[in-house]
Amino acid sequence: MAMMPKRSKHRKESRGSRAGDASRSIRLDFGEFGLQALTRCWMTNTQIEAARVAITRNMKRKGKLWIRVFPHKPVTKRPPETRMGKGKGSPEFWVAVVRPGTMLFELDGLPESVAQESFRLAANKLPMRCRFVRRHG
Amino acid sequence: MAKAIDLKAYARAAKGRGPVGRLRRSGRVPAVLYGKRTDAVSLEVAEKDLNAAVHGTSSENVLLDLDMELGDKSRKTTAFVQHVQHDPVTGRILHVDLHEIAANEKLKAHVPVRSLGEPIGVKTFGGILENILRELHVECLPKDLPDRIEVDVSGLNVGQSIHVKEIAVPDGVAVLNSGDVVVFAVAAPTVAEEEAAPAEGAAEGAAGAAPAAEGAAPAAEAGQAPEAKGKGKG
Structure with missing residues (x-):
């Protein structure tokens, strides 16, 4: 089941700004290894889920995974072949606003080679460039 | 604890986003030195020297023997690297906080x-x-x-x-x-059956972005989506 908020204050939101680099959630706070975004995007809940499945399948019960992004933002779409006007479209899916530097996933409790391969598979499912990071020392 | 590392620092006049940005592009890093006994001093240090000092250890707990050139006078002191700000994408050091300490003072x-x-x-x-x-x-x-x-x-x-x-x-x-x-x-190791279920869930999730969850806006809309399309054509 793809992630989504349990409830939301407003059904529809403005698009907002994606400018600038990430200023929070930029460090490894939980695990030894992480997948960090290098470009900006709206990461949909299905993309998060696809990446999560790719990681958990590859790591085979070993290790622990943290998902550091959550799709808080609803995105609306207008129905096809409709004229302009008549109000904003209906909410279709949820996204997480990802800016360069955002830590997307973290892993711990497994060898670095397995973590690297898991994140490589996950990054292939995502709409932005990512890099593998690990703790120093 | 390793011995203190020598670092040369210079008084910094550049303040604010623009001048500090130019300072960084010239290979210097803005820094500030503060402590109990003296007022805070704005400094700049060579990025290469600072990288060698900070990244040479497993943590950023580094003691520095600072040699400061403050205009026409110079001063030597011992400082502890209190905080290092990094660029989230490039990893470059953006700013460093230096805490002036005494040898007999606990930190x-x-x-x-x-x-x-x-x-x-x-x-x-x-x-x-x-x-x-x-x-x-x-x-x-x-x-x-x-x-x-x-x-x-x-x-x-x-x-x-x-x-x-x-x-x-x-x-x-x-x-x-x-x-x-x-x-x-x-x-304890996690149970294997957890893997199979989310895989199916992902497939469902891909087909309909937000199939069923009460209260959430797109979930509520998902069921009404076909009606909305029909109305839109008119």
């Missing part, structure tokens, strides 16, 4: 904790070693500050843990964390 710092050995629970039963607390908050004299604290975890079995109070720290070092906080724990 507080966060020291990384590292595990030694492979726990029995991991080796034999396939458990997962969890490092729950990665840094210990310690208080000590500058000369006693450890670079890292190593903990032998080889005796840990599944379900067992090591708390702060069980960790042996070097002489002269006091731990400020609560003794009951768990540092290392070995968790």
